[in-house]
Amino acid sequence: MVSSKDVAKYAGVSQTTVSRVLNTPERVKEPTYKKVMAAIEELNYIPDANARSLVQQKTDTIALISGPLYNPFFVETTSSIVNYANENGFKINVHFSKNENITDTYHSIFENKVDGIILSSILLEDPIFEKLEKSGIPFITYNRKHESNKNFVEMNNEQAGFLAADYLLSLGHDKICWVGGPLEISTFKGRYDGFLRAFQKNGVAVEQERVFLTDTSKKQLHETFLKMEMLEEKPTAIYAATDAIAIQMMDFYISAGYRVPEDISIIGIDNVEIGQHASINLTTVGISSSMNLGQLAIETLIDMIHEKNKPCIQITKAVRLFERKTTMSRRRV
Amino acid sequence: MVSSKDVAKYAGVSQTTVSRVLNTPERVKEPTYKKVMAAIEELNYIPDANARSLVQQKTDTIALISGPLYNPFFVETTSSIVNYANENGFKINVHFSKNENITDTYHSIFENKVDGIILSSILLEDPIFEKLEKSGIPFITYNRKHESNKNFVEMNNEQAGFLAADYLLSLGHDKICWVGGPLEISTFKGRYDGFLRAFQKNGVAVEQERVFLTDTSKKQLHETFLKMEMLEEKPTAIYAATDAIAIQMMDFYISAGYRVPEDISIIGIDNVEIGQHASINLTTVGISSSMNLGQLAIETLIDMIHEKNKPCIQITKAVRLFERKTTMSRRRV
DNA sequence: CAATAAAATGGTTACGTAACCATTTTGAGT
DNA sequence: ACTCAAAATGGTTACGTAACCATTTTATTG
Numbered sequence: 218m219v220s221s222k223d224v225a226k227y228a229g230v231s232q233t234t235v236s237r238v239l240n241t242p243e244r245v246k247e248p249t250y251k252k253v254m255a256a257i258e259e260l261n262y263i264p265d266a267n268a269r270s271l272v273q274q275k276t277d278t279i280a281l282i283s284g285p286l287y288n289p290f291f292v293e294t295t296s297s298i299v300n301y302a303n304e305n306g307f308k309i310n311v312h313f314s315k316n317e318n319i320t321d322t323y324h325s326i327f328e329n330k331v332d333g334i335i336l337s338s339i340l341l342e343d344p345i346f347e348k349l350e351k352s353g354i355p356f357i358t359y360n361r362k363h364e365s366n367k368n369f370v371e372m373n374n375e376q377a378g379f380l381a382a383d384y385l386l387s388l389g390h391d392k393i394c395w396v397g398g399p400l401e402i403s404t405f406k407g408r409y410d411g412f413l414r415a416f417q418k419n420g421v422a423v424e425q426e427r428v429f430l431t432d433t434s435k436k437q438l439h440e441t442f443l444k445m446e447m448l449e450e451k452p453t454a455i456y457a458a459t460d461a462i463a464i465q466m467m468d469f470y471i472s473a474g475y476r477v478p479e480d481i482s483i484i485g486i487d488n489v490e491i492g493q494h495a496s497i498n499l500t501t502v503g504i505s506s507s508m509n510l511g512q513l514a515i516e517t518l519i520d521m522i523h524e525k526n527k528p529c530i531q532i533t534k535a536v537r538l539f540e541r542k543t544t545m546s547r548r549r550v
Numbered sequence: 551m552v553s554s555k556d557v558a559k560y561a562g563v564s565q566t567t568v569s570r571v572l573n574t575p576e577r578v579k580e581p582t583y584k585k586v587m588a589a590i591e592e593l594n595y596i597p598d599a600n601a602r603s604l605v606q607q608k609t610d611t612i613a614l615i616s617g618p619l620y621n622p623f624f625v626e627t628t629s630s631i632v633n634y635a636n637e638n639g640f641k642i643n644v645h646f647s648k649n650e651n652i653t654d655t656y657h658s659i660f661e662n663k664v665d666g667i668i669l670s671s672i673l674l675e676d677p678i679f680e681k682l683e684k685s686g687i688p689f690i691t692y693n694r695k696h697e698s699n700k701n702f703v704e705m706n707n708e709q710a711g712f713l714a715a716d717y718l719l720s721l722g723h724d725k726i727c728w729v730g731g732p733l734e735i736s737t738f739k740g741r742y743d744g745f746l747r748a749f750q751k752n753g754v755a756v757e758q759e760r761v762f763l764t765d766t767s768k769k770q771l772h773e774t775f776l777k778m779e780m781l782e783e784k785p786t787a788i789y790a791a792t793d794a795i796a797i798q799m800m801d802f803y804i805s806a807g808y809r810v811p812e813d814i815s816i817i818g819i820d821n822v823e824i825g826q827h828a829s830i831n832l833t834t835v836g837i838s839s840s841m842n843l844g845q846l847a848i849e850t851l852i853d854m855i856h857e858k859n860k861p862c863i864q865i866t867k868a869v870r871l872f873e874r875k876t877t878m879s880r881r882r883v
Numbered sequence: 884c885a886a887t888a889a890a891a892t893g894g895t896t897a898c899g900t901a902a903c904c905a906t907t908t909t910g911a912g913t
Numbered sequence: 914a915c916t917c918a919a920a921a922t923g924g925t926t927a928c929g930t931a932a933c934c935a936t937t938t939t940a941t942t943g
Contacts, residue, residue, distance in 0.1 A: 218607070218663075220899055231923045236901055246921065261684060266661040267609065268899035270600045271928045274551070278643075286619075286629045287823075295628075296619045299644050303651070308658060310611075311632050311644040318636070325641060328599040330551075351594060464827070471828035490620075494797070495804035496829045553929055564893045569931055579891065601929035604898045 219262045228256035239264060278308045279518065280326040282336040285313050288461035289489040294359065294511025298335060301515045314338035327352060333522045335514055339363050340401045355521040357530060359514035362403045370514040370532040374404055377486045377502045377536045378411020381456055384538055385484060386419045389547035390454035394427045394445055396466060397458030408458050408486060427452065433462060442469040453481060453547050460485035460492050460501055467543065482544040498542035504534045552595045561589035572597060611641045612851065613659040615669040618646050621794035622822040627692065627844025631668060634848045647671035660685060666855045668847055672696050673734045688854040690863060692847035695736045703847040703865040707737055710819045710835045710869045711744020714789055717871055718817060719752045722880035723787040727760045727778055729771065729799060730791030741791050741819060760785065768798060775802040786814065786880050793818035793825050793834055800876065815877040831875035837867045
């Protein structure tokens with residue numbers, strides 16, 4: 218592999234001069250500059266960013282740990298994060314969080330001496346949070362947060378949970394099934410808390426047999442669908458803790474011959490783009506901004522990287538209801 | 551930042567011994583091993599992967615240049631690529647190709663001395679291909695290829711184009727609009743060639759006013775939709791060169807009050823997962839395999855990285871029609 | 884117990900780049 | 914033409930890790 222030492226020898230100058238040609242060309246005489254550039258072209262020399270990182274103690278790299286892309290929420294946030302970071306001179310190492318190797322993922326990220334970490338993989342109680350803090354690397358969590366309540370960007374999940382449930386209850390539904398994810402995750406915990414508060418406010422009891430916790434995989438969602446089919450009193454509404462879950466439940470219900478919302482109402486949370494598609498038209502709750510949580514988080518993180526002073530970031534965006542076509546008043550027969 | 555030299559000094563051994571503890575612990579006496587590990591824990595030492603890369607002349611990193619994630623095809627391939635690579639000890643630097651900064655993207659990738667490059671951004675005629683070859687870095691293109699016909703994984707685009715058009719023609723449609731992308735891209739060129747061949751085989755003339763080339767953005771697709779609405783003889787079928795285009799055109803048509811397929815048939819190509827959703831049910835053409843092109847490409851690339859001998863990879867997967875619910879026989883009134 | 888071989892540990896250098904300091908060259912002023 | 918300051922270029926070292934070679938320690942064998 219060609220190095221700047223090779224270029225120097227070929228051009229008849231010092232390695233220092235080659236480095237100056239690339240980095241501070243104004244400090245190099247024109248004839249010398251041309252001679253070195255010709256050598257660079259001739260030898261097809263490309264500087265080594267890893268060696269540079271060693272010297273300058275920065276990598277211009279950010280590590281992203283996203284949720285899985287079968288959730289369109291993460292499709293949108295991943296796009297925003299990668300594009301914004303690239304536009305600001307950062308490379309992005311992407312990882313999709315998987316519980317079975319998250320430790321290896323974190324280890325790999327720390328070894329890479331990244332300049333920042335943006336993640337949506339943290340649990341309410343997670344020992345990694347302390348390690349993140351001790352590492353000294355600027356980091357931010359999006360769509361999730363640690364119980365310490367630091368360094369996060371999120372929507373108001375409790376408010377979202379409340380609005381969605383309150384809306385269904387206001388339509389007359391009381392046989393509502395909750396389909397969510399693990400309550401060790403702040404997103405689901407917050408939305409479930411809101412769900413409970415809405416029921417309490419409306420004086421309606423929550424029936425535990427109608428609460429389904431899943432790992433949000435298609436497989437477990439299908440099992441949940443089958444369980445709901447077996448209920449003595451079938452639900453009249455599905456409260457899905459995310460739009461991804463809602464869209465997947467729609468698939469199961471429509472495939473089974475149900476009409477949405479005539480036979481069953483379905484609501485989600487997140488307000489993902491695909492939910493606005495004319496053949497889906499998902500009623501949902503989400504933030505009003507055109508900027509998604511990933512965009513907000515990466516902009517905040519890059520500020521943190523540049524400014525080196527780390528005020529504690531705590532951003533919680535308000536939400537609102539987006540009433541579309543997958544919900545209607547409970548049919549009375 | 552704590553280095554192995556600091557650990558060595560703290561533990562009272564040499565830096566060589568610290569390196570051995572981490573890499574070949576079997577060559578270190580147990581008491582020495584324990585002493586060094588205690589120092590590592592105490593100092594919270596994390597090895598520097600960049601320095602290691604300098605020594606070992608490998609980075610365990612692969613660069614991915616994907617298409618944009620508003621195309622679900624790239625959602626699926628990005629997932630597969632990142633997950634498979636991580637499982638095989640590689641990190642992935644992700645870029646989403648944008649014409650306006652593709653040169654910077656390539657430059658950044660070369661500087662990072664990645665071990666392999668997997669890309670879906672190449673044009674039929676693209677000077678970057680020669681640079682890729684000269685770099686000596688193993689690389690593979692997926693879903694697209696260069697005119698040199700080397701180092702690619704693709705579906706048979708001409709066959710896909712033919713099958714989709716032939717199918718629409720067999721349903722009696724002859725007012726078919728093609729909505730595709732730039733023909734400088736092998737994917738669209740191949741599919742269009744197949745489209746033309748089907749028309750020729752069926753003895754039907756292609757009307758150029760019904761051929762729409764776009765950059766596949768929602769904006770230009772909407773403009774195309776408006777243009778089609780203005781046609782004297784409106785189309786009875788939309789042949790979308792990708793499922794993403796098809797799903798977007800469905801959105802426009804349904805929002806405008808049309809029923810799919812009663813009022814207009816729509817077909818796509820790629821067979822993306824969301825196309826099987828019960829409220830979309832897209833008729834499409836795609837590969838039969840459970841393994842998507844991204845999965846196939848990354849497995850092939852990692853083989854190339856490990857084996858250092860580079861037989862010229864040329865993989866073209868056969869396709870078939872998936873008849874679902876967005877197409878029906880042309881209505882005769 | 885001594886010699887020798889194996890095991891364990893240490894020292895030096897290189898990987899490529901750039902920061903820092905030194906030296907040489909060039910140009911301006913008297 | 915000489916002197917001095919500025920500009921241009923060069924030399925050395927460090928960043929952190931590991932490969933390679935050297936030295937020391939330990940264990941085995943006669």
